Amino acid sequence: MEVKTICVVGAGNMGHQIALSAALAGYTVTCTDIDGEILRKAENFADTYLPERVAKGKLTGDQAGAARARISFTGDLAEAAGGADLVIEAVIEKLDVKRKLFAQLDKICPPHAILATNSSYIVSSKIADVTGRPEKVCNMHFFNPALVNKLVEVVKGPHTSEETAGTVMEVSRQMGKIPVLLQKEIYGFLVNRIVSAVKNEAIYLYDMGIASYEDIDTAVVHALGYPMGPFRLMDLTGIDLTYHIGMERYQETGDPRYRPSPLIVEKYLKKEWGRKTGKGFYDYK
Ligand SMILES: NC(=O)c1ccc[n+]([C@@H]2O[C@H](COP(=O)([O-])OP(=O)(O)OC[C@H]3O[C@@H](n4cnc5c(N)ncnc54)[C@H](O)[C@@H]3O)[C@@H](O)[C@H]2O)c1
Secondary structure (H helix, E strand, C coil): CCCEEEEECCEEEECHHHHHHHHHHHCCEEEEECCCHHHHHHHHHHHHHHHHHHHHHCCHHHHHHHHHHCCCCCCCHHHHHCCCEEEEEECCCCCHHHHHHHHHHHHHHHCCCCEECCCCCCCCCCHHHCCCCHHEEEEECCCCCCCCCCCCEECCCCCCCCCHHHHHHHHHHHCCEEEECCCCCCCCHHHHHHHHHHHHHHHHHCCCCCHHHHHHHHHHHHCCCCCCHHHHHHHHCCCCHHHHHHHHHHHHHCCHHCCCCHHHHHHHCCCCCCCCCCCCCCCCC
């Protein structure tokens, strides 16, 4: 199946950069969000990022202009998704919100359209059954920041057709990404299962008063060669996301191991969510 038009639903931390990556790769892109302010921010980002790339000599003026002309922003879901060949959902990490959205998308989108979720952990079989096209539903998991990070995890559920997985792998390649294919679903896929193990241990060490989060980050960066430590990474990905992931998993399994630690709950309630609110573990003001 040939994909020409991509709709990105959710223009937050991930969505605005996924949308711009797709536009830069030559796709016609519509980007939508229920929050008008977030949508404006996403559009402003496109208007500043592209000229910056030209100034740095990474893009020609024509390339930037063409990418900008290919991407549009609207608060109207039907307008955004009505003509899409592929929808990439990047809304809040809450299963009930994603299920409601996929049911809506199933009604709005053309029958051939693929519906993919950028969820960090939720497998698409938890969502596909609300649609009449489960064979066209899969995970397409980008990494933060999506304009820079090249990895995409494409996850096939038992309901996902080979054709759908193949098309999403191909679109990822066209976007200049390096896709990996998971033949079977597993909660958290590959990377986040590994990252979570490190993150949870880091929070445990901090909660136990063994070291400051700055020193834990320093240790991980210098000994393991990670580009950033787990606390700085949580600031980048959003402490609200860490909170929601933990709560969703705890509510689903009833296992207290998954309940967000008091440290995360405190940061969540204070709205110290990391870079996006100007303060998390570190200060960004
Ligand atoms: N933050 C990361 O590092 C990261 C990395 C990979 C994947 N993800 C996944 O991407 C998804 C989005 O995460 P994020 O960090 O960008 O979140 P975010 O909170 O920054 O953005 C989510 C956006 O979705 C919008 N939204 C909520 N419900 C909506 C709806 N029904 N229709 C349209 N828009 C809606 C919100 O207004 C918000 O702007 C999550 O599933 C998350 O697990 C996040």
